[in-house]
Amino acid sequence: MTAEPLERTLDRHGHLGDPGGSPGPGAPVLRGARESDLPELRRLDEEVFQEVAYPAFLLRQLFDVYSEHFLVLDDGTGGLRGYVLAATTAFSRDSWILGLCVTEGHRRHGLGRELMTEILARLREDGIEQVRLTVEPANRAAILLYRSLGFRPEEPDGGLRRDYFGSGEHRRIMHLELR
Numbered sequence: 001m002t003a004e005p006l007e008r009t010l011d012r013h014g015h016l017g018d019p020g021g022s023p024g025p026g027a028p029v030l031r032g033a034r035e036s037d038l039p040e041l042r043r044l045d046e047e048v049f050q051e052v053a054y055p056a057f058l059l060r061q062l063f064d065v066y067s068e069h070f071l072v073l074d075d076g077t078g079g080l081r082g083y084v085l086a087a088t089t090a091f092s093r094d095s096w097i098l099g100l101c102v103t104e105g106h107r108r109h110g111l112g113r114e115l116m117t118e119i120l121a122r123l124r125e126d127g128i129e130q131v132r133l134t135v136e137p138a139n140r141a142a143i144l145l146y147r148s149l150g151f152r153p154e155e156p157d158g159g160l161r162r163d164y165f166g167s168g169e170h171r172r173i174m175h176l177e178l179r
């Protein structure tokens, strides 16, 4: 099943309005990523994730394969304030959140929560039963956000996987049942 196309404005508190609702001045729009977003997505990903940002070729191919579950926050002036990307396995129909970010100047306004809430709703509509993600063990903001959405550490060891991304690159795995 394919999720409905999405384009919704966020009100001044950062909450989603009705589909097709008229945007207030400066209100970001939550919508599906487009091919033309790729240069700005790359810039945003590098700005936030720096040395662990996706290389341009991988971001391109992630877009090619997973664009149905690739959402952006468009600021209306050609810039992006954030994105979320989920990838789903073909057979087990499990999803992984492969990217989530909000630009530093726009954090703590509910945008990260809106991105996550919308992607989880779309995954649920598409019949996905389980969502996983990795997070740096010290990334308190992200862990609190994920916990508040119902994600829990994937045992054993409280989800901690040492050297998950290479030597010293530990990560915590969290998961959420969508059924």
Ligand SMILES: CC(C)(COP(=O)(O)OP(=O)(O)OC[C@H]1O[C@@H](n2cnc3c(N)ncnc32)[C@H](O)[C@@H]1OP(=O)(O)O)[C@@H](O)C(=O)NCCC(=O)NCCS
Residues within 6 Å of the ligand: 048, 100, 101, 102, 103, 106, 107, 108, 109, 110, 111, 112, 113, 114, 134, 135, 136, 139, 140, 141, 142, 144, 145, 146, 148
């Ligand atoms: C994680 C991130 C996406 C959150 O985006 P955001 O728009 O600031 O988050 P929200 O305003 O929607 O906050 C949602 C919840 O997250 C938690 N949270 C977010 N930032 C927090 C902070 N600095 N300290 C503590 N809790 C925080 C809170 O539980 C918050 O809920 P509350 O506002 O009801 O207290 C953002 O901090 C970010 O882009 N960080 C850098 C990239 C990153 O770490 N991505 C995740 C990789 S796994």
